[in-house]
Amino acid sequence: MAQTLAEQILSHAAGYSVQAEDVITASVDLVMAHDSISPSIIKVLREELQAPRVWDPERVALVVDHVAPASSIQTAEAQARLRRFAREEGIGHLFDVGRGISHQVLIEERLARPGMLIVGSDSHSTAYGAVGAFGTGMGTTDIALALATGQTWLRVPETVRIRATGRLQPGVGAKDLGLYVARMLRADGATYRSVEWHGVDFLSIGDRMTLATLSIEVGGKAGLIPPTGPAAADLDVPNWLRVEEGAHYEQTLDVDLALLTPQIAMPSYVDNVADLADVGRVAVDVVYLGTCTNGRHEDMATAARILRGRRLAPGVRMLVVPASSQALELAIADGTLTTLLQAGATIGTPGCGACIGRHMGVLAPGEVCLFTGNRNFRGRMGSPESQIYLGSPAVAAATAVTGYITDPRELEAVDEAEALFA
Amino acid sequence: MATIWRFGADVNTDQIVPGRYAPYMTSEAELPTFAFIEARPEFAKTMQRGDLIVAGRNFGCGSSREYAPLALKLLGVGAIIAPSFARIFFRNALNLGIPLFEADLTHLADGATATLDRATGIVTSGGETITLPPPAAWIREVWEAGGIVPYFRTHGHFPGQAGN
Numbered sequence: 001m002a003q004t005l006a007e008q009i010l011s012h013a014a015g016y017s018v019q020a021e022d023v024i025t026a027s028v029d030l031v032m033a034h035d036s037i038s039p040s041i042i043k044v045l046r047e048e049l050q051a052p053r054v055w056d057p058e059r060v061a062l063v064v065d066h067v068a069p070a071s072s073i074q075t076a077e078a079q080a081r082l083r084r085f086a087r088e089e090g091i092g093h094l095f096d097v098g099r100g101i102s103h104q105v106l107i108e109e110r111l112a113r114p115g116m117l118i119v120g121s122d123s124h125s126t127a128y129g130a131v132g133a134f135g136t137g138m139g140t141t142d143i144a145l146a147l148a149t150g151q152t153w154l155r156v157p158e159t160v161r162i163r164a165t166g167r168l169q170p171g172v173g174a175k176d177l178g179l180y181v182a183r184m185l186r187a188d189g190a191t192y193r194s195v196e197w198h199g200v201d202f203l204s205i206g207d208r209m210t211l212a213t214l215s216i217e218v219g220g221k222a223g224l225i226p227p228t229g230p231a232a233a234d235l236d237v238p239n240w241l242r243v244e245e246g247a248h249y250e251q252t253l254d255v256d257l258a259l260l261t262p263q264i265a266m267p268s269y270v271d272n273v274a275d276l277a278d279v280g281r282v283a284v285d286v287v288y289l290g291t292c293t294n295g296r297h298e299d300m301a302t303a304a305r306i307l308r309g310r311r312l313a314p315g316v317r318m319l320v321v322p323a324s325s326q327a328l329e330l331a332i333a334d335g336t337l338t339t340l341l342q343a344g345a346t347i348g349t350p351g352c353g354a355c356i357g358r359h360m361g362v363l364a365p366g367e368v369c370l371f372t373g374n375r376n377f378r379g380r381m382g383s384p385e386s387q388i389y390l391g392s393p394a395v396a397a398a399t400a401v402t403g404y405i406t407d408p409r410e411l412e413a414v415d416e417a418e419a420l421f422a
Numbered sequence: 423m424a425t426i427w428r429f430g431a432d433v434n435t436d437q438i439v440p441g442r443y444a445p446y447m448t449s450e451a452e453l454p455t456f457a458f459i460e461a462r463p464e465f466a467k468t469m470q471r472g473d474l475i476v477a478g479r480n481f482g483c484g485s486s487r488e489y490a491p492l493a494l495k496l497l498g499v500g501a502i503i504a505p506s507f508a509r510i511f512f513r514n515a516l517n518l519g520i521p522l523f524e525a526d527l528t529h530l531a532d533g534a535t536a537t538l539d540r541a542t543g544i545v546t547s548g549g550e551t552i553t554l555p556p557p558a559a560w561i562r563e564v565w566e567a568g569g570i571v572p573y574f575r576t577h578g579h580f581p582g583q584a585g586n
């Protein structure tokens with residue numbers, strides 16, 4: 001019987017053919033844990049499970065990204081404990097302060113590969129779907145159990161298919177597609193489901209990560225992009241992993257990319273999405289470009305193209321927090337970083353930054369932020385009296401220039417007009 | 423008698439325990455006092471053990487932070503009843519042994535008194551008797567064991583694996 005990508009990967013992980021709704025025990029290929037949750041994971045592993053060792057140190061990745069560098073003695077101590085744990089266990093894949101956001105790093109390091117089952121201590125572990133891996137987020141106890149046994153239990157999800165056709169207009173990106181899908185499916189539209197994104201073969205791996213990370217925002221257990229198309233050409237795709245004719249999709253959402261315009265998620269729900277054109281004039285205090293959803297080199301480069309030769313609007317701060325050290329290096333090499341700095345932006349240490357309101361750019365009461373991340377929940381980035389709007393890197397840059405939420409295509413029109421009179 | 427605490431739809435884990443109040447940032451001993459600290463500050467101060475959370479759909483969406491359901495467990499929340507739960511929250515709560523019932527009781531008023539018999543799933547409130555849909559047998563087994571860790575230590579395998 002034809003299977004969805006989720007069914008194929010979970011069949012492989014279970015060792016027999018499974019289908020949606022089966023409750024299975026599966027072998028995991030990789031377990032990711034980050035600094036924020038690692039103290040409690042180590043505690044459950046050692047104290048409650050009394051596991052003397054992790055099942056396979058080669059298949060564990062530890063990342064210090066959530067509060068990196070440490071903001072307090074307490075977080076510093078927890079990170080020191082994590083480093084000690086890695087040494088005790090012989091875990092080589094420890095990515096320390098400054099290397100970047102777990103999801104980005106695991107894909108750059110090619111630890112996340114097509115066909116794998118990856119569990120991570122982070123809800124945005126759906127990110128690994130960008131390379132055709134079934135990535136899913138779990139809590140402390142599940143991660144500790146996976147570390148101890150190399151296994152986890154799962155209910156095989158039904159699949160919601162997004163079927164995109166056509167091409168995106170200039171100024172419109174993968175983020176707009178992701179937000180549009182949240183608008184259509186709503187925050188629980190794919191709860192317990194896998195989200196399969198078809199028709200996006202032309203997207204880079206980075207843009208695929210944008211879609212894969214946003215899959216959890218519609219409740220998805222995983223967000224899978226078929227590992228085909230030019231960006232996937234050098235991925236090592238197992239021969240059993242491919243979109244199969246006749247696989248069962250519980251629901252299909254058709255999207256004509258050519259009709260898509262910049263989208264904005266307004267406070268304080270990710271599915272509170274409207275066309276930017278209908279949002280009205282919203283003045284912002286902060287523009288924040290970063291996160292596992294949109295903090296890559298290509299996102300910074302998109303912003304730099306718009307910011308070249310321009311300055312931030314008076315009174316606007318722009319924080320740029322690269323998703324990884326590699327993204328930062330690329331931004332240095334091609335001049336992107338210089339452009340951003342010359343425009344007046346501030347650069348943070350690669351990692352999660354202020355995404356969860358812990359450090360490096362926390363919002364004050366009354367402040368409004370245009371954020372390229374994935375969640376705009378009340379209080380997410382700081383004060384519960386602040387407001388977060390989600391948008392694409394291009395919208396972020398255009399907004400930084402004008403000081404209010406702006407369609408990047410408007411600025412481009414200004415550029416063209418100026419060129420005419422030059 | 424338990425008191426009902428009514429919440430709306432799409433209650434997210436940033437509301438249950440904001441990321442800034444994680445044990446990583448604060449202290450584990452204080453965790454229960456942070457439950458709904460900004461969304462509903464009186465909750466942690468005045469709720470009594472056994473009280474029920476009754477909410478709209480998609481309860482617990484957002485982050486994978488297990489300290490969100492843990493804070494509710496440490497406060498002694500008797501059960502959470504909502505038409506649907508976000509997946510990771512559902513798993514985390516199940517793993518911690520917190521009873522969750524998928525049912526829509528949002529017609530019950532905030533502050534109303536009620537009783538819940540967890541074994542039968544029978545709720546009484548204001549003269550009304552409601553039977554909650556029973557959870558799957560394997561879910562009940564995990565609760566009865568007191569969570570996934572005791573379950574695993576007793577059975578030596580994960581739920582659903584017994585018959586394989």
Ligand code: SF4
Pocket residue numbers: 066101102122124290291292293351352355356373374
């Ligand atoms: S960048 Fe934000 S959403 Fe992504 S892993 Fe870090 S905290 Fe989570």
